[in-house]
Amino acid sequence: MKKFLFVDLDDTLFHSLAKCDPADVLQPIAFLKDGSANSYTNARQRAFLDLVGEGMTLIPTTARDRDALARVDYPFAHYRIIDFGGIILAPDGTPDRVWLARMGDDMATALPGLRQVRAVIEDYAQRAGFPARIRLVEDLGLPFYVNVKDADKDLARLDAIEREAVEPWLATAGQDFCLHRNGNNLAVLPKRLNKARAVDYLQARLRDEHGPIMTFGMGDSRSDARFMAACDYAIIPRGTQLSALALGAL
Ligand SMILES: [Mg+2]
Known part of the structure; x- marks a missing residue:
């Protein structure tokens, strides 16, 4: 069974420098338009990426736009959900036409x-x-x-x-x-723009392509919870807004 990880990026897989622990061994992973690094991974985050990269297909599920996603140094090779779910990029990098038409109508409204x-x-x-x-x-x-x-x-x-x-x-x-x-x-x-809607649409699409699949959702923010709840399993990094709300609160 194919396994997919729908994963938020910023503050989930990596952090901006201000939020990094200076004691960690940091490596740049995302860059500004001028080419300077602005987000970094620590060793644990890199080990996590290695781990999930082995057995799962990563589908970034992010507020980043297409240009900002392109400035993340990770070889995402499958579908990509960007702009809070507003655009779904196909594996070849072109926008999914069905989704684009739907969002075109919704955003005009x-x-x-x-x-x-x-x-x-x-x-x-x-x-x-x-x-x-x-x-x-x-x-x-x-x-x-x-x-x-x-x-x-x-x-x-x-x-x-x-x-x-x-x-x-x-x-x-x-x-x-x-x-x-x-x-x-x-x-x-x-309200029509949300990651959960895009994840629902894409899960149906992936089931058409692959038959039964297993899905994981991972994010750091309250606003990620809905798309994570649409997956079979949810992963929440420690020290995030969502872990405080979902686990810390209990
Ligand atoms: Mg985030």
Whole structure:
């Protein structure tokens, strides 16, 4: 039986330098546009990649866009789920056409709301004097979500944006949208855009291609839980938002 690991990347398989333990032997694995390294593995993470690479096919299931995935130095050779599930790349690297058409319709419906929440956040951040970086993230010509980061990584300012601008909007005009928040990363996504939907679609596709399969889901964030729950087994790294919520809480 073929085994597939649907795996989030950032903070699951590797970390940005700021989150690494300086006592570890680090190796770069992901790079910025200028070619400088910005994410690293420690020895345990490399041993994990060796272990799962032996018996399973890894399917990255990530918020990264196509360019950012290409800057991860790992030979993903099968399907790839990117943009929070907005795009599925086939093994040959081309977007899955059925999924692209479906998401094209869904994101056309979501675009007015994405523009509206971007304006709401911009307005709030400007009035508060916050140096927020706010952008509507697109990939392969489709708009997907609004991403907000604080320029100084001041999480209290991002908390205020979440509480004062985003949550009131979600409770009123934005009921078809949801919030993803982890550290200095705030995203407002259409509910139709989620990794779990893409994983469901791809699992059905893989069963068509391979017959019965075994699936594993692995991630670090609250927002990964749904796609992990759609798999036969779930793997949660220690010291993550999700381990605190799922295991630490018990
Ligand atoms: Mg992650």
